[in-house]
Amino acid sequence: MDYEKIGMKSGLEIHQQLDTDKLFCSCPSLLRKDEPEFVVKRKLHAVAGEAGDVDVAAEFQASLNKEFIYQGYDTTCLVELDEEPPHEINQEALKIALQVAVLLNAKIFPITQIMRKTVIDGSNTSGFQRTVCIARDGYLETESGRVGIETICLEEDAARIVSREKDSVTYRLDRLGIPLIEIATAPDMKNPEQVKEVALQLGDILRSLKVKRGLGTIRQDVNVSIKGGARTEIKGFQDPSMMIKTIDNEIKRQQELLDKREKVVESVRNALKDGSTEFLRPMPGAARMYPETDLPLLKIHRDLINEAKKTIPKLRSEEEKDLLKKGLNKDMIKLLFRQNKLAEFKELIKEIDNPQLIGKVLLMYPKEIASREEVTLERAEELLSREVLAFILSSVKAKKISENDIKLVMEKVVRGEDVKGAIEIEKVDVVEIEDEIRKFIKTKPGLSPNAYMGLVMKEFRGRVDGKTAMEIIRKYVK
Secondary structure, three states: OOHHHHOOEEEEEEEEEEOOOOOOOOOOOOOOOOOOOEEEEEOOOOOOOOOOOOOHHHHHHHOOOOEEEEEEOOOOOOOOOOOOOOOOOOHHHHHHHHHHHHHOOOEEOOEEOEEEEEOOOOOOOOOEEEEEEEEEEEEEEEOOEEEEEEEEEEEEOOOEEEEEOOOEEEEEOOOOOOEEEEEEEOOOEOOHHHHHHHHHHHHHHHHOOOEOOOOOOEEEEEEEEOOOOOOEEEEEEOOHHHHHHHHHHHHHHHHHHHHOOOOOOOEEEEEOOOOOEEEEEEOOOHHHEEEOOOOOOEEOOHHHHHHHHHOOOOOHHHHHHHHHHHOOOHHHHHHHHHOOOHHHHHHHOOOOOOHHHHHHHHHHHHHHHHHHHOOOHHHHHHHOOHHHHHHHHHHHHOOOOOHHHHHHHHHHHHOOOOHHHHOOOOOOOHHHHHHHHHHHHHHOOOOOHHHHHHHHHHHOOOOOOHHHHHHHHHHHOO
């Protein structure tokens, strides 16, 4: 496609969950899997905005006349149910938003107004979403030129959907109120490759800060238009690699309508897995915004901005370079970030300067031990806290135990032994252990070395370390 000739313009909206308590109450940002503790049923209707007009998107949703069912827990409160006024804005979330503004060269508002954005699909119990603009007029550089950052906002995430029926929708309140950072770019991107580049740059900045990770924690919306067409907002991108194909398909859709001399109408569409899109609703307008009456103006003091600047961490891309220099391979680096264990890694490397060993202790050993001891990985990691691992590594440094003993000590801790007692390892007679392992292999012939390893460690746990056991096994198993 000749994107310049067809006059393509595109902008991005990124919504990223922050890893803090909720935005306007002190409830934890915790998603629940168990059965709800209570259920509330409601219906919502559209109301006029500040200018006296009813938003077209809100009017459309209200016309569907659906009943909304909300499931709640002891980790949700009356704020989520819209039965109590919002509390003061979460200061940790505000600080993260300020860090994003600084990294994107944006102008921070010293005083700003928290707003209500009409949302009538039932995902907000109040019928609106609270949002506050923190900064504006930023930018980032790309290979194809500078891209403007129009606004950086903090807002509440919506309740998450559990099920849809013909006349009702069921939501869960655990996600409602989780802080979201919203970054809206200017429509400065002139081709799909540039859109993808900007999405990856913004992702690098966000993942370097205290944000949630995993599926559903970041949502990317793309706005696309061409000459003679109309702005279309495409929602539902999880993977930036699908952006190019989806944008190209949207351009073709608009071109086909223009070729038929049909009007291209502004709309919101949903991105599908095959790169096509489907209609969701009309494009919302400005009529859906009005001031929050339960909260005062938000004043952002210079001291808070200076504190945010001082505590900005390195970008993820910079951290990756540093970790590669330390000797970690790319797969281990990816796991460190995916499991959100970079901070633990940095703390543990103070105990012993052995990046590869710390990577194994943090990322590999807990999983192996959880499987062997038949406990959940979450429980194993809870028992193998940062303090426990630091004590074990300091014992290695002090030569109280060897590196080969680490996994054995960790196993003992997972089985319930105190870490101070666990490092007291009884020295075994290797000849005696070898004789026992040889007899054990004879009674269970035909298995692979790894299979024998699992059985041997289970049989002789606490008496032999893994490296020694595998060396013995390989002597008798070809």
